[in-house]
Amino acid sequence: MSTLKENWRVVALVTLLLLSAIALFVPGVPPGTSDTEGAGAADQSTNLQYGIQLSGGTRIQAPIVGTTAEGVDVAPADETALEQSVSNRLGVDSIDVRASNRTETVEVFARNVSESDVQSALEAEGYEPSEVRSGVTRETRENMVSVINDKLRESALTGGSVQQVSSPGGRSFISVTAPDRGREELIGLLEERGVVRVYAVHDNTENGSYVREEVLSQEDLRAGSAQRSETQGTHVPVTVKQSAAERYANDMVEAGFGSGSTCRRSDYDHDNLQNSQADCLVTTLNGEPVFVGGVDPGLGQSYQNGEFVNNPQFIMRTSNMSEATELELALKAGRLPAPLNFDNAESQTLSSALAQEFQQRSLLTGILAVIAVSLVVYLRYGRPEVALPMIVTALSEVFILLGFVAFVQYPLNLSHLAGFIAVIGTGVDDLIIIADEILQQGKVETGRVFQSRFRKAFWVIGAAAATTIVAMSPLMVLSLGDLSGFAIITIVGVLVGVLVTRPAYGDILRSLVLDED
Numbered sequence: 001m002s003t004l005k006e007n008w009r010v011v012a013l014v015t016l017l018l019l020s021a022i023a024l025f026v027p028g029v030p031p032g033t034s035d036t037e038g039a040g041a042a043d044q045s046t047n048l049q050y051g052i053q054l055s056g057g058t059r060i061q062a063p064i065v066g067t068t069a070e071g072v073d074v075a076p077a078d079e080t081a082l083e084q085s086v087s088n089r090l091g092v093d094s095i096d097v098r099a100s101n102r103t104e105t106v107e108v109f110a111r112n113v114s115e116s117d118v119q120s121a122l123e124a125e126g127y128e129p130s131e132v133r134s135g136v137t138r139e140t141r142e143n144m145v146s147v148i149n150d151k152l153r154e155s156a157l158t159g160g161s162v163q164q165v166s167s168p169g170g171r172s173f174i175s176v177t178a179p180d181r182g183r184e185e186l187i188g189l190l191e192e193r194g195v196v197r198v199y200a201v202h203d204n205t206e207n208g209s210y211v212r213e214e215v216l217s218q219e220d221l222r223a224g225s226a227q228r229s230e231t232q233g234t235h236v237p238v239t240v241k242q243s244a245a246e247r248y249a250n251d252m253v254e255a256g257f258g259s260g261s262t263c264r265r266s267d268y269d270h271d272n273l274q275n276s277q278a279d280c281l282v283t284t285l286n287g288e289p290v291f292v293g294g295v296d297p298g299l300g301q302s303y304q305n306g307e308f309v310n311n312p313q314f315i316m317r318t319s320n321m322s323e324a325t326e327l328e329l330a331l332k333a334g335r336l337p338a339p340l341n342f343d344n345a346e347s348q349t350l351s352s353a354l355a356q357e358f359q360q361r362s363l364l365t366g367i368l369a370v371i372a373v374s375l376v377v378y379l380r381y382g383r384p385e386v387a388l389p390m391i392v393t394a395l396s397e398v399f400i401l402l403g404f405v406a407f408v409q410y411p412l413n414l415s416h417l418a419g420f421i422a423v424i425g426t427g428v429d430d431l432i433i434i435a436d437e438i439l440q441q442g443k444v445e446t447g448r449v450f451q452s453r454f455r456k457a458f459w460v461i462g463a464a465a466a467t468t469i470v471a472m473s474p475l476m477v478l479s480l481g482d483l484s485g486f487a488i489i490t491i492v493g494v495l496v497g498v499l500v501t502r503p504a505y506g507d508i509l510r511s512l513v514l515d516e517d
Contacts, residue, residue, distance in 0.1 A: 007511070013504040016496075017396055020403020023047060047406040050179060051161075051413035054359050057179035058186050061165060062345035064136050064144060064174060064338050067118050069106045071130025076101045082125060089121040095195060098140070098337070105137055109338035135172065136338060143337045144174055148190065150333035152178070155189060161411065174340060179411060183347050190340055192286050194330035196221070200255040201268060202279040210276045215251045220244035223331035226324035234324045235317045236291075238331065245312035249303040252295070257281070258304040260297035265319075268292045283316050285330055290323045291316035362417045369421050370395065373428050385512055386435060393505040394427045400496050401489065410488075419489025426468065426490075427497050430461045431505055438509060450513060454506045465498045 024046050052059055074082050079099040087094040092110045099106045106129070108118050115132045122129055145162050152160035165175045178186045198216035203209075224237035240248055252258070261279040268282060269275035270289050283291035293316075295303075302308040318324040373394070377387045398420055405412060437457035438450060468490065475487035 007507045009500065009504040009507045013393075013396060013500050016400050016403075016500060020400045020406075023403040023407040047409075048402065049406075049409055049411040050359075051411035052177055052179050053413040054362070055179045057177065057181050058183045058347060058349050059175065059177045060183065060186055060190075060342075060345050060347045061173040061175045062190075062340040062342050063171065064109075064141065065111055065341050066107055066109045066136035066140065066338050067113060067115055067132065067134055068136055069108075069118050069122055069127075069129035069132045070104065072099070072104055072106045072122060072127050074099050074101055074104070074106070074127070082106070082127075085125050086118075086121045089124060090117060095335070096338075100137075100139070103137055103139060107136055107140060107338075109136070111339070111341075140337050141172055141174070147334050147336050148174065148176060151189060151194070151329065152176075154329050154333045173346075183349055187342055190336075191342060192326075193336040193339060194218075194333060195284075195286050195335045196327070196330050197284050199282045199284070200252060200257065200279075201273070201276060201282055202255045202257070210273045212273055212282070213251070213255060215248055215255070216240065216244065218331065218335055220248070221331055223328050226321065226328040228321060228324075232315060233317055234319070234321045235315045236324050236327050236331070237313065237315050240312035242309075242312070245309045246306075248312075249306070249308045252300075252303045255279075257295045258300050260300035261294040263292065263294035265289075265292045283327070285323075285327055290318050290327050293317055362414065366417070366421065369424055373424060377428065377432070380432065381435065381439075386439070386509070389505060389508045389512070390428065390431045390435065393431060393501050393508070394424055397423055397427050397493055397497050397501050400501070401493050404492060404496075405489075413485055415483065415486040416489045419486045419493065422486075422490050423493030423497070426464075426494065427501065430464070430497060430502050433457050433460055434502065434506055435509065438513065447510070447514060450510050454510070458502070458506070461502060462498060465494045468494050 027047070051057070079101060082099045083097040084094055086099075086106065086108070087097045090097070090108065090110065090113050092108065092113065096109045097106065098109070106118070106122060106127075115134065119129065119132045141164050145164060148162040152162065160176070160178045160181075162174060162176045165173050167173065176186065176190065178189075196218040197214055198221075199212045200215045201210060201212050204211045220241050220243075222239045222241060224239075226234065226236050228234045256279060261281075263278040263280035267276060267278035268280045268289070270282075270284075278294070280292055281295055282289050299308070299314055302311075316327065318327060370391075374387070374391050377390055378384070381387050401420060401423065404410075405416070410416075434454065434457045438453045472487040472491050475483045476491060478484070
């Protein structure tokens, strides 16, 4: 028998199988599996996540609302001023205009603004864009994908995914997939941009009217988890970033909050500011107030004496837990750079019943594939001691792959299952190459002879694996929908096979052949 040192590849294979079993069956081991009722969960017995094709759900492809002017040479120091000037001329919110010196572009994210409107506004500011077109820049699209990913994660949409896709005509879309969610629910999550602003509403001592001044933006805040307590009700604890804490404290003192203030929600009139009756700190989400309150005298005093800068924290009380959760989500995920145009969106909805049918058929297909491969291998060799380890080794690749996708929480769809079947096929092909090279070339008399034949077979396997990886790599990185999932599973399976399972089968075959001799 070979020593343990000689069989280290088998030990590595067994270790990977144990780790895969832990990732698959131990609750809470992979990230994001503590809640077994999350969307896209296969069931409560494993940590696998299913995409919409195997669990039901919705996929929406929608274009980004926006117009881009190119060839705008704006100095970095003038970006903010240009954004404000263009937004004033177009009558849109300043967050809907983005000027960039790096890309020499100005983008406007508003539905009711035409290309000629943007052209005229820039010309009025002294700029001559080389082109004004519909659509947004690549940087904005990438930012959209990042923020939507954060929204899906923070909203507990387990298995949700987002990517850029392009139509044959070159138009870009954002494709969002949400297992176990309906179309209206998904649109409800995405149509709100999550814009958070904090205002100081106070009496203007010059003319006695109330004014509303923005003292904190979304980028200045970090949010804790939404909470409910008997003393403070539903609220979200927030921390002001150090870069903004001192400025915020000074602004609050200048606005007259240095001694605190008493304000109830009924004291503030959002639609008619002059009907307000007290100095208030107001937080709005997508333009609607979610937190209206006064400033505790102790907090006001910390604004004045500078202590707030050392501990820049306070709470935002809300009317109910739903508002608190929405506020937390917006602060943690960030705001969408631009809205999505759901009027021109394409959607695909798959029922849970049909998804269950796909699961059953996929399982049946996998079982039939294993049976067919097993029969072919047995007929090829007629020796159970050679064929059985071959089948077990091939199936171990599938089990390790399942552990991998469970650990990284990669939602399985039909394309991924096709990748699993491809891995079984290529894996058995490689194992047959190993067995043929060793058993069909005459008697194996020594370990040196075995190693020479195995090395020759492994060169063929390695070259085939490299070819497969190179061929699949473009599919993995390009925005080709389900083909990307197929490529990822195939590449990972090939790497597991070449690095672990096929060398381990060589060690097993070595033990069998040399024992016979």
